Amino acid sequence: MTSPRSAPRTARxxxxxxxxxxxxxVARTHLATAGAxxxxxxxxxxxxxMVSSAVYRYFPSRDDLLTRLIVEGYDALGEAVELAEAAAPREDLLGRWHAACGAARSWALAHPHEYALLYGSPxxxxxxxxxxxxxxxxVAIVLARVVSDGLASGAVAPPPGDDAQVMAPGLLGELGLPDDTGLGGRLVLAWSSLFGAIGFELFGHTHNVVVAHEEHxxxxxxxxxxxxxLPA
Known part of the structure; x- marks a missing residue:
């Protein structure tokens, strides 16, 4: 899936x-066959x-093409997570969280090579x-929005401690959360653990260890x- 762009107007x-x-x-196919x-x-x-010089008129370097693949991959993953979370009832915070996380896993399993480009080896x-x-x-914005809605409704109470200092100054505010919420480190833990769990499954690290991956x-x-x- 490509990221949204304005529709071309002229024949050229x-x-x-x-x-x-x-x-x-074609480049996306090469990710699957040869790797990034x-x-x-x-x-x-x-x-x-085509002659290689013609391709260079569209992408001046390999890095420009990689960037396009990465941006489109992040956008496709983000859209899948956003749509899944938006379809869950607004008052069901845990349901929205599971919908978002489950959509991230489903997208990764359906697009393993693109996921590897985003979250695999540099x-x-x-x-x-x-x-x-x-x-x-x-994806992080979606997860933070669920927590933010929980804080606004009183369903989520800010934990004690100074975990807010883990995140870069102002970043909690950009995610729609109070800068003094104390949730910074916990959100980083949740975000990194989510993609860690997906990556371990996708790259085979939990095979012969976990017998029921979806349940796990x-x-x-x-x-x-x-x-x-988030309340249970």
């Missing part, structure tokens, strides 16, 4: 948009029957630009919900 813009989409689709580290604009051009020589930051935060995942996310104060 439509052709460019189509070719850009084809390049990205081996992604090559020349190989993509060869598969499309690609040698690649440094993610600022463009990736907002898409990468979409729900148990993990229930404990994470309790960690941030």
């Amino acid at each position: 813009e439509r052709v460019r948009a189509q070719l850009t989409a084809e390049i990205v689709d 580290a081996a992604l090559s604009l020349r190989a993509v051009a060869r598969e499309l029957g 690609v040698p020589g690649y440094s993610a630009p600022q463009d990736t930051i907002a898409p990468a935060g979409r 995942f729900r148990s993990v996310t229930t404990r994470l919900a309790a960690e941030v104060g």
Whole structure:
């Protein structure tokens, strides 16, 4: 799934948009067959029957193409989580939490190579630009919104302690939470543990250890919900 973009208006813009989409689709296929580290604009051009110089007019470097794949991956994951959470009853905080977490796992299982690009081993020589930051935060924003709604309704009580200092100054406010809530460290724990649990399952670390992955995942996310104060 691609991130939202304005529709091309002219014939030239439509052709460019189509070719850009084809390049990205082929590159996504190469993630599955060769991995992100081996992604090559020349190989993509060869598969499309184009000269490499033509592909460079759309993506000046391999890193530009990787960034596009990463942004689209984060956006697709974020949209899946947002839609699932939005479909749950607003008053059911735990249900919304489970819907969001379950959607993240389902997306990862359905798109393992794209998930590996987002949360697997770093690609040698690649440094993610600022463009990736907002898409990468979409899942965390959904989880924080559930907690924020719980605080607003009184269903969630801020825990004691100074966990707010774990997060960068102002970040809790950007997530819609009071800066002095004391939930900063707990939210970081929940966010990192969520993707850790998904990654361990997806990359085979829990195979031959966990016999019922879906049930185990729900148990993990229930404990994470309790960690941030959501009522059972």
